[in-house]
Amino acid sequence: MRHRVAGRKLSRTKEHRLAMRRNLAASLFEHETVSTTIEKAKEVKPFAEKLITLAKKGDLNARRRAISLLGNRKIVALEDGVEVKKGTVIGKLFSDLGPRYLDRPGGYTRIIRLALKRLGDNGQLVLLQLVGSEQNNEEQEQTPKKKRAKKAAVKGKEENTEVKSEEQAQANQEEKQNQ
Numbered sequence: 458m459r460h461r462v463a464g465r466k467l468s469r470t471k472e473h474r475l476a477m478r479r480n481l482a483a484s485l486f487e488h489e490t491v492s493t494t495i496e497k498a499k500e501v502k503p504f505a506e507k508l509i510t511l512a513k514k515g516d517l518n519a520r521r522r523a524i525s526l527l528g529n530r531k532i533v534a535l536e537d538g539v540e541v542k543k544g545t546v547i548g549k550l551f552s553d554l555g556p557r558y559l560d561r562p563g564g565y566t567r568i569i570r571l572a573l574k575r576l577g578d579n580g581q582l583v584l585l586q587l588v589g590s591e592q593n594n595e596e597q598e599q600t601p602k603k604k605r606a607k608k609a610a611v612k613g614k615e616e617n618t619e620v621k622s623e624e625q626a627q628a629n630q631e632e633k634q635n636q
Contacts, residue, residue, distance in 0.1 A: 478500065485501070485566070486505070486554060487530075487546055487549065489587045490586040490587070490590065492571070492585075493583065494583065495580075495582075496580075498568050498583050499568070502585065506563065506564075506565050508526065510563075511523045512554055512555030515551060523547055532546060561588075569584040570583050
């Protein structure tokens with residue numbers, strides 16, 4: 458019987474499972490989306506959400522706990538064939554992701570099933586994503602002209618609704634006077 462036995466073994470030793478969980482969570486925080494199997498994603502999701510909750514606290518004790526659970530891996534990018542250090546995973550977690558989810562009570566990640574199967578073992582592939590990362594990508598892609606045009610369109614709609622509401626108010630007053 459498996460009474461009170463939590464978690465999946467994933468055909469790995471304990472050390473391998475912990476290392477895999479840390480690496481997947483660090484990659485998720487670094488890239489904000491990861492493609493993996495459904496079993497691994499379901500195992501990593503609660504771990505990642507607990508770390509984001511720690512990042513929302515933002516104090517020194519929470520940072521030390523996150524480092525002990527996750528490690529402090531460097532974020533490195535290739536620019537012109539040269540490796541450039543962009544920071545650390547814990548730094549991004551506490552400076553970007555924690556403040557992003559301050560007003561959200563939970564549910565920081567989502568699992569999206571893909572139609573693809575993995576070669577070799579035919580495992581179900583999924584995307585493990587941080588919620589809200591697509592909004593940040595859209596904002597980065599928009600140029601200042603597009604942002605201004607979008608704001609102007611929103612203002613135009615507001616003005617149109619104000620004009621319509623004023624017209625409706627006048628029409629209502631005329632109807633009351635006629636009655």
